[in-house]
Amino acid sequence: MRKRYRKQHVVVYPVFWPQKILEIIGRFTYRLIFWLIAFGVKTLVQIIKLLPRPRVHLAPILITIYGLLITVIGSFYWLILKDLPFPTDLVDHRPTLSTKIYDRHGTLLFTFYKDQNRSLISLDQIPDHFKAATLAIEDSQFYQHNGVSLKGILRSVKQIVFSQDLQGGSTITQQLVKNALLTPERTIKRKFKELILSMEVEWLFNKDQILGMYFNQVSYGGTAYGAEQASQTYFGKSIKEVNLAEAALLAGLPASPTTYSPFGSNPYLAVYRQHQVLNRMVEEQLIAPQEAKLAKLEKIKLAPQYTNIKAPHFVMYVKDLLARQYGVSLVEQGGLEVTTSLDWQLQQQVQNLVSQEISQVARLNITNGAALVTNPKTGEILAMVGSRDYWDTQRDGQVNLTTALRQPGSAIKPVNYAVALQSGMTAASIIQDSPVTYDIPGSKPYSPVNYDGKWHGAVTLRQALANSYNVPAVKVLATYGVGRMIDQGKIMGITTWNQPERYGLSLTLGGAEVKMTDMAVVYGTLANQGLKVNLKPILKVTDADGKTLTGFEPSPPDPVLNPNLAYLLTDILSDPIARSAAFGTRSYLNIPGHQTAVKTGTTNDKRDNWTVGYTGEVLTVVWVGNNDNSPMSQVASGITGASPIWHKIMLLLLKDQPAQKFNPPTGGENLIAVPICTMTGQLACNGCPAKTEYFIPGTEPKIACKPEFIRQLLEQKQQQEERDKILTGESTQ
Known part of the structure; x- marks a missing residue:
């Protein structure tokens, strides 16, 4: 049979003359249902008349059954079929609408899918390994089912019952129908429409036609619609030229383009x-295990992405929140x-400060930096700089360090x-800042x-925290327990401490990973005198x-947190x-005025x-x-690394305030308020x-405290200082 190709603005696929006949029949199907109902009523009346008398018992039963049938058919029509699109509308569906992200003053930061960039390509031009990768991860039974997968339906029903989530279970045909013909809401009604339309599409088009439409229709993230445009966007070349590793990366995007995008917040x-795609290809025996292994090791070169996006880390962060x-x-x-x-x-100002300061400390082997500015009272994010340069692909600049x-x-x-004060x-x-050793079962003692390598003797809790002495902090943690600190951290805003068995006494020295966003909430709790306020980057949708x-x-x-306790900290x-004692009186930690x-x-x-630092407002x-x-230089510290950036940002924020x-x-x-002795912690004498x-x-x-005891302590302190001077002098000779 000779093929005739019809070109439209969305898809390209061949149309056969028998399909036009089926389309005409389909457009009268629903009206035909009611003709059958009317004919059935007439037939039922005739049957009742032919029944032998007395027919008083059979007639009501037949009428009831028929009435229920009419009700079911009518309800199904009214709810599902009355506004069901036709499969041929695949070439005429309305373009998708763009989503716009603005700053608090109305400045446009980015427009998602402002244009659906699409370069059409025929199925025979798409390489087999890309087709195989897509089928393996999206619909391995594509050539066996009739548009609907029974396993997929059962999985979808399970999700509906247990999580009220109407996603999942979709074949490639269903995805095509869902994206091109139906609205995006997740309802049972829309799912029924999707199932019916998918079967109709399978009646009207063959498998290769459906697959070809899918490859020209599906979104691969951003403005990249269709396999050809996706390949151009991510790799700067045609889909015809992609290798197995690149094909597997592209094939994995349609399921969740935001999550899996190599240009997203977590590449x-x-x-x-x-x-995952390569593993599925091996399971489906589409490639050999060795091919998958080599593809996994291959370094994929991405095309540079220079767009008009403003605050890209923040925009992608917001998009992830919206998608969830x-x-x-x-x-x-x-x-x-x-x-x-x-x-x-x-x-813009914070981004420039981060970039400039990181350039100045490159000699300390510091290549990246990030900054987060919030209003602790409201949780609003005022600035989010996720790296020195978002477009620096050599240093993974697109990774958002704030998250x-x-x-x-x-x-x-x-x-x-906070645990200690509670x-x-x-x-x-x-607290005695003196040598101590803890026996750890299964590990070295x-x-x-301390950071400065010295012991500072008896120090107050204020001195220990303010000067960031390590030994007193570990002693406090050992006294009250790692578990209590973990619980306190979670209460104050830490969301990542989910494996308590991994953490030991080094927890108080930063041995457990956190996010900058979480630290903003923790310190915001202190700024708010014990009130935790979660971050709020979105004001209105x-x-x-x-x-x-x-x-x-x-x-x-x-x-x-107790307000008094928060204020003490x-x-x-x-x-x-x-x-x-540790930072001097004129460090970057002080903001004049x-x-x-x-x-x-x-x-x-x-x-x-x-x-990390704050006032009541910022x-x-x-x-x-x-x-x-990789480690920074040994001379890098809080004062030489992050503090200069923090200092300049705070000067900027507090200027004219x-x-x-x-x-x-x-x-x-x-x-x-009570006068106390800083050497004993007792009332002053x-x-x-x-x-x-x-x-x-x-x-x-x-x-x-007792004056005599204080004199002894002061004499001992003076003698120790003199010994330290002598030792220091000897060590420098």
Whole structure:
């Protein structure tokens, strides 16, 4: 039979003359149903008349049965068939609508699918290994079923029953119908339409025609529609030229283009999905195991992606949140208008600061950095810089470090000390900064050391936290338990501590990975005097009809920490005198004219370097390091790495702002101020180094220190300092 090709704006497929006949018949099918019903009623009346008398008992039964039949058919027609599209509408479906992402002031950051870039290609031009990869991962029984997979339906029913999730179970034919002919909502009614239309499409078109339409119709992420455009977008070449490794990566995208995109916020998921596709090809005996192994090892070269996207890490972060809330189809095809909390002007300034500062510390083997700015009271994200340069493919610039897992170093210590203060310790409690060794079953004994390699003797909790001494922090953790710190971290905002058996006493030194976004919530809890406020990057979402959608209302503040306790931690972190022993009095941690609470963190292996600090109105988290986890220079520290960036961002944020101070909580049980001896933690006496300390009522010391004992301590301290000077002098000769 001679083929005749019809070219339309969406798909290209051959149309045979018998299909036109079937189409005409199909357009009268539903009307024909009612002709049959009417004819059936007439026939039923005649049957009743022919029944022998008395027929009083049979007539009502027949009428009831027929009435139920009419009701079922009529209901099915009214609910499902009355507005069912025709399969031939595949060439005429309405273009999808773009989703626009705006900053808080109305500046357009990015438009998803503003245009459906599509380059049509015939099925015979698509390489066999790409067809095989697609069929293996999407529909391995494509050439055996009639448009609907029984296994897929059962799996879909299971999801509906147990999770009310109407996704899954779709054949390639169903995906074609769903994307081209139906609306994206997830309802049982739409699923029925999908099943009926899929069978009709199979009646009208052969398998190769359906597969060809699918390859020209399906979305591969972003504006790339169709296999040819996807190949051009991701690899800069035709689909005819892709190898097995590239084909497997592309074939894995349609299931969730946002999640598996190599240009997304986590490109490692694209590799994970590619391996899934290759494994399925082996299982289906479409390729040999050795071919799959070689394809997995192959380094895929992606085409550069220079677009007009603003704040790309943030935009992709928001898109992921939208997809989780509303589903990928609505986000990518529903014409949403999304107003975010981002301040585009501030975003540009923060991005420039990160890029400039990282360039200046390249000598310390620091190649990347990230920054996150929030309003701790509302959780709004004002700026999100996920890397030094989003377009730097050599250093994985598209990885969003603000949502990646990194070790926080000492920046996590406030969580540990929150447990201590809850358990009865005070800011004046004395902790011995002296050598200690812990026996760890199954491991080597653990002997923590301080960052400066020194011992500082008896220090107050305030001094230990402010100067970030490691040994006192480990001793506190050993006293109250790793489990309690894990629980406290989760309460304050950490979402990644899900394997407590992995964590030991190094937890307080940053031994467990966290996200920058989580750290913003933790420190925001301190800034809010114990009220946890989750991050809120999305302010408003409207659909294509202008209707405001729900799902991103601000979460109410959650009181997770005693306000007095939260203030004590803030007061310690904002005390420049207390931290002067380690950081001096003129460090980057001080912002002239403003009181800021701040904490640094550097991992022992020099792979991560943090600074987190806040006022009551703004909070900034900064990280520097290397994406490949290579260590920074041994001279890199919180002061030389992340702190200069944090300092400049805070200067920018607080410029022209009135000076503000952290004030103790009011109402309820107020803190009390008591003069104490910093050497003993007791009430101050004559001759002791005294300081006014805050206490939660009932925890203040009741006994004063003794002058004679203080004189002895001061003499011992002076003698030790003289010995240290002598040793230092000898070591430098």
